[in-house]
Amino acid sequence: MEQQPSSSSVPTEFSPLAQQEPPKNMGDLSKSYDRATIFFTRWGAHILDHILLACFLLGLLSLGISIAKDANALYFFILAAIILCSYYVLLEGLTGYTIGKFTFRIIAVNAEGQPPGLWKSFIRSLIRLFEANAFLLGGLPAGISVLASDKRQRLGDLAANTYVVKVKDLNNVSKKQTTVLAVVFSSVAVLSIISMIFGIIDLASKTPTEEIFYSKDKKLQITAPSDWSKDSALHDEADIAISNRISEKYLLILSDAKQNLDSSFTLQDYADFVEANIEDSVENVSVDKPIRTVVNNQVAIQFNAKGEGDGVKIAYIVTVFETPTHFYQIMAWTEQKRFDSLKQELQKVSASFREVK
Template sequence: MEQQPPSSTVPAEFSPLAQQEPPKNMGDLSKSYDRATIFFTRWGAHVLDHILLACFLTGLLSFGVSIDKDANGLYFFILAAIILCSYYVLLEGLTGYTIGKFTFRIIAVNAEGRPPGLWKSFIRSLIRLFEANVFLLGGLPAGISVLASDKRQRLGDLAANTYVVKVKDLHNVSKKQTTVLAVVFSIVAVLSIIGMIFGIIDIASRTPTEETFYSKDKKIQITAPSDWGKDSSLHDEADIEISNRFSEKYVLVLSESKEDLDSSFTLQDYTQAIEANLQDAVENVSVDKQIRTVVDNQVAIQFNAKGEIDGIKVAYIVTLVETPTHFHQIMAWTEEKRFESLKQELQKVSASFREVK
């Protein structure tokens, strides 16, 4: 009779039971990870995802998407939000991975160790907008939650009952699926980088355009580069208000009908009145010498001024134009520290003032 070897002599890795061992409880598995290690692994995946998404969104610009104007900027950021949400919701929901997670060999799973599904992924992604937003607290809430929570979960994980674990600790990962995802993610990453390169080249090669802005009654106009836009918050009585708040440059036009003034009122009188108003409205104001100029084939006076508003140092170019029926005040300003670099542009915008014939 042939003697069977003791079961203890059979290597564990060849045991059918060992091969079929179910995955560990995901909460306990996540809890077993070193806090710092899982934090930096998740952070690295998060950074890589954002770099690739930034490359992709930059590439969109090469297809004619412009964020120069307020309206187009709004559409662009809505599109960007949709892309960001779809990226996380679809990829994590269906596979558990993002490109960053796949690269760092971690995966988002539900309590059973499977991809969380679209609903749980949607919850995670929705909360991600607040806790992992680089523009809102820099992702600090997510980092604190991962370090402080018992099972290394960020707030989105806690809300969706999901976990982020190391791929090597799961027993149900398909090698075929891993290979397919590796190929697909590599292609997406390369295309994103190529898109970024074309986007940067396109942005750098664009010829600046100009836009004309009109008063409500369409009687006067002013022209500015396309990165300017209407800004209704500058002055309650302004006829034209435009700005680029990102670059801190502003221009408004105020018109005064001659019918409301004494017939002997001159452009010089108007200039003195504007200077006096500036002295009252701005602290520590200093006014440069007036110069005579021509705007829209009309006599004009221009001067520069500097002062402080709410502790911020501001520099102005004030241009006063007399037409047969009106006096027009064109006020352009920016922060004093930006004035020299923006002076030529502010002068050009001011000089573009025209009456609509």
């Protein structure tokens, strides 16, 4: 009689999770876990992933600042966003793991106990943006869902029909792939930490530089730190308009030709005119006593004002001065809560105004 080959001689398709034995019911397996235990395990994996991503982002931030003035900066940041979004979609979709999950020995699987695949992983990751976002309710919806759902699933799991289970409870997990992933994930974690270290060193060592901004006719200029940029959206008629919208600091220069004003119009009259405009356009405005300063080698009048615009509390530094042909107003502003820390910079930038000879 011809001998039949043993089952061990039949080749099996390589898979992250071998299927030599029938997989356990993932829903029942997930349901068997203690709520608090699986919650804190998933929470720990989530925190570790965020720490590593933050380290990576810090390194990218340093590189991004270095090339911010380059024409390819936009493409760089788009690439960075794609890499970050792919972290969860690709890793969980193809392996079931993130670095955090691998470290805490839990894995995302489909109903058959296999990695969920890219589509299910995309669904999980899309909903993660809302339910597990540290900046949106602190990830509270995901935690509540894991604790309250019958099978310990967050909202993304419910939508994608996936489960997070303990690796030790799965049948015949591939030791070879576990070793490979351990090496790869360890390398990625080390590179993220190195990226953070070099990012901190690079950011700390950067010497602030200054940039000169010109009016359209190149007759006026103002000097500001290099983190400022032109911002024509601030005012349609501004000679120069610059800002740093991330740091909420803004400045614009407006001019009025003397030939269009009464010949008796003085600098003090112009200062009163500018102050009246602010009082008309800003709610709950208060104006400090003006002081005398020097701008463009000319005597200038400067005053601080505070008020509200569109529900935002704003603080202004307003400087007015004259040349033989024009009156000028330099208006610099920021949020009131930032004013004390930015006041000196706003004053320095305002004082840097020059006419181009």
